[in-house]
């Protein structure tokens with residue numbers, strides 16, 4: 076490996092250039108050298124990308140302690156009493172907040188720093204670290220500032236440059252001149268805030284507000300329309316019902332932040348309240364402000380237009396079913412910047428597909444098939460899903476039954492004293508094809524795989540497979556089985572015939 080840091084006056088042609096050291100690194104750039112290719116890998120930030128340094132991993136390392144807090148807070152329901160503080164009446168436990176965040180930051184920094192030494196012996200890999208790559212022509216990139224005169228070209232370019240937080244400065248006056256946080260800063264902040272304002276109600280807002288509120292910060296979420304708008308509507312409603320009751324959570328729904336200033340270590344946010352007769356301006360104060368209003372692809376920084384790489388209207392690289400740029404030959408895009416699904420497991424899946432079909436050529440190219448892409452929101456309650464939502468099934472005019480089985484209607488649910496959460500199954504009439512599965516509640520992200528795996532097998536997901544499985548009693552998975560039984564009954568009620576082999580399952 077050659078580490079090219081602060082290099083000047085350098086030109087070289089490679090077999091492959093990979094831009095982005097997230098999924099592009101371990102899943103594509105490094106394995107490609109094992110096939111004899113010369114590879115240049117460009118990364119302008121820490122190695123490991125968003126997931127390791129400022130995404131999935133640090134957020135989940137912080138969310139687990141938040142879940143521990145929720146367990147302590149609910150211990151009394153299980154006849155386990157935690158002492159109360161005499162003064163405030165709050166439960167008597169302490170969270171060593173700065174130590175917790177410091178531990179998480181150190182773990183991920185150590186992990187990221189361990190990447191380079193691990194590939195030092197790889198002579199096929201040139202690594203352009205700490206400098207931004209920009210297209211200046213077809214499969215031609217300039218690395219660093221133009222004065223450095225570093226230009227690299229390749230036969231094939233894989234764009235895996237990810238996405239970054241959207242900036243709301245053009246919508247909220249004064250925002251740019253305040254020390255507001257995005258997920259980047261929020262995940263590394265070691266000071267416990269008294270009050271936090273969060274703008275947004277999607278993945279990042281719900282996950283990080285679960286963390287902040289559970290660890291003692293009064294958290295106000297500005298929810299533009301509804302929580303987690305991509306979810307099945309019944310899941311959204313259940314999430315809202317449960318989440319707003321959590322300690323330290325306050326929700327301002329439909330209210331529009333318009334202006335913010337930062338004075339004496341305090342954010343003063345002005346917003347419009349449409350619920351009042353005359354839309355009035357109101358103010359809220361907090362010592363921290365988190366903007367979690369979505370992400371945008373890094374294609375602008377890359378100057379994709381100079382390489383003839385066509386973008387979608389939202390700025391993602393427009394790719395075909397083979398993840399090829401629709402306009403630039405021998406350019407592929409994967410992960411967040413291709414915009415199919417903005418999850419690390421999707422970025423991994425897409426890079427494995429490109430390894431198989433383009434780099435190793437072990438298979439003839441075939442269209443990528445994202446069927447059965449699951450998702451999970453690691454808030455509290457947890458959410459997970461696979462397939463279509465009920466509203467999507469209606470839009471497509473499908474003929475289906477939809478059933479819900481509550482956690483409480485299962486043996487393990489009884490042990491957990493569940494008073495929230497369900498498994499929802501949507502099954503097509505006639506074919507018994509499972510169209511969607513949506514879970515809200517304990518371990519939803521684990522349970523959903525039971526159905527997700529069926530979407531990936533030949534012939535697709537059938538209700539029959541869920542019914543035919545033998546379930547460990549009283550594992551949580553029985554909640555999924557009970558939903559399957561309800562779906563079978565709903566099909567019978569609707570007039571469908573069921574094979575005798577499933578009748579008594």
Ligand SMILES: Cc1cc2nc3c(=O)[nH]c(=O)nc-3n(C[C@H](O)[C@H](O)[C@H](O)COP(=O)(O)OP(=O)(O)OC[C@H]3O[C@@H](n4cnc5c(N)ncnc54)[C@H](O)[C@@H]3O)c2cc1C
Pocket residue numbers: 094095096097098099117118119120121123124125126127129130131132134135206207208209235236237238258279373376377409410411412416417418419420421422453
């Ligand atoms: C707070 C948070 C929590 C998340 N939690 C989850 C989760 O639990 N599960 C899940 O599946 N997903 C989660 N995600 C999403 C997940 O992190 C992304 O989908 C995934 O990391 C995308 O991988 P990627 O390889 O496409 O891009 P990235 O990991 O973003 O890698 C792209 C890399 O390219 C670099 N780069 C960009 N432009 C240039 C340039 N011009 N020159 C050189 N380098 C450049 C960037 O610095 C970056 O390191 C989370 C995201 C966030 C922000």
Ligand SMILES: NC(=O)c1ccc[n+]([C@@H]2O[C@H](COP(=O)([O-])OP(=O)(O)OC[C@H]3O[C@@H](n4cnc5c(N)ncnc54)[C@H](O)[C@@H]3O)[C@@H](O)[C@H]2O)c1
Pocket residue numbers: 243246274275276277278279280282297298299300301302303304367368369370416417418450451452453
């Ligand atoms: N568990 C996971 O897999 C996970 C966790 C975190 C992030 N992610 C990924 O990261 C991406 C980014 O997450 P995110 O939460 O930022 O995006 P998101 O798309 O999930 O949510 C954005 C939220 O911001 C709101 N919003 C947008 N503009 C606004 C405005 N002007 N004013 C007020 N609210 C506004 C939207 O209504 C929505 O609630 C997601 O698409 C997701 O794929 C995944």
